Amino acid sequence: MSVISIVIGEKYYNKDPQSSELGRNIVSIGIELLDELGFEQFTFKKLAERINSTEASVYRYFDNKLKLLVYLTTWYWAWIEYLIDFKTYHISDPEEKLKVVLKIVCHVDESRGAINLDGLNLGALRRIVDTESDKTYLTKQVDEINSEGLFKGYKSLCHKIALIISEMNPKYVYPHALISTILEASHQQTFFAQHLPSLTEISVNDERSIENQVYDFLLQSVIKLVK
Amino acid sequence: MSVISIVIGEKYYNKDPQSSELGRNIVSIGIELLDELGFEQFTFKKLAERINSTEASVYRYFDNKLKLLVYLTTWYWAWIEYLIDFKTYHISDPEEKLKVVLKIVCHVDESRGAINLDGLNLGALRRIVDTESDKTYLTKQVDEINSEGLFKGYKSLCHKIALIISEMNPKYVYPHALISTILEASHQQTFFAQHLPSLTEISVNDERSIENQVYDFLLQSVIKLVK
């Protein structure tokens, strides 16, 4: 039983998936099927079959699979932002704060196994974000989706971390560019380590976990750049 | 009349598009249509109509649109690598070399207007690479495509630049991770400036060109990190 719950605004869906068993199934089994099939092979028909419902019923909650992906990534970033608020609340030193933030973003110190919040498979959700989240904006529909305010979650997170950077060094001129680069790199480097290992020194064969290696690379980079 | 021509190996296609008028049309009009419609909306049927040919004929050259995209990005990276070889040939100082490399990658100092090489619209190709190139590997087919050696071009470029970094500072432990991050950032920051401006300080409203701003951000970053 979770005491907290991530709430997503109504512009992200047609009918709130948190409001019914079917909706919660669409989201939770949707995460698992997306992880399994990848965005391109994933369809509402396959999802409907998996949850013993129908295509039409799924469409009643989300316009299309891109909107579902936007919902899921928004949920993910909201969760990350919650963790940041929670775990940095007591910290005043910005450099300390940044370290905690990067640990959260890189999932260092995370308990192994299928973690659950709101009944969601967070491991699968992470993999989706690593592999598929860029597809929320790398589409001709970006400007439309953006004008509806659907990237607010990512922007908000980026801005929050950028503020910490500015606290560390008010003269650094690229806090947002740096953080968006770092956030993207955290996914890319994880993906490269697993699928295109010659593009990175981070390696699945290293005795340290991928998460730790990515964290070290990014922390070292940010500290050097901002100081 | 170009004196040089980028040649792409046969594993990238079924029939060499450079070998016929139709093939060259598929590539050159393909670039323009991909730029226009985006990868998701682009189809071989639409392309066939545009070049007054048929779907079946296009399929004789490329298995599917993903393979065409892989071909185009490979062509692009081969072109960039050619420019790097050409423009750094006489330079021995690695830091100087790096500056030239980043200028090429960011398209600084490039003459405006539709540049042409092999009859291809290079401006459109750049935009495709900025927006669509990540989709070549962000798919469940990565490992398959990679095992066929189709990412060789990108890897080769990444390695070439990583060697310059190692020359600058042999003790720097993340040359490949840094360069893959920088190459990705060069697209992302350009894209963000145009579509999600709150994620970056790089701005279309700045008096300097996007290309120049991205170059400054990336050069400054790499120098600080490697030194």
Place this chain on the structure above:
DNA sequence: CTTCGTTGATAGTATTACTTTCAATATTAA
């Protein structure tokens, strides 16, 4: 002059991405 390779034309299949309608059931409100 014949053979080969290329292309175009046509047709066909399975799947995707939806939309519509209607009936059955569950929930809520009077």
Place this chain on the structure above:
DNA sequence: TTAATATTGAAAGTAATACTATCAACGAAG
């Protein structure tokens, strides 16, 4: 308790996508 309302399932249908197959026409090469 009944009546109104909302939710889902079932079924059918459409247009587009992502292909594959067949065949005839044409030009080039031997």
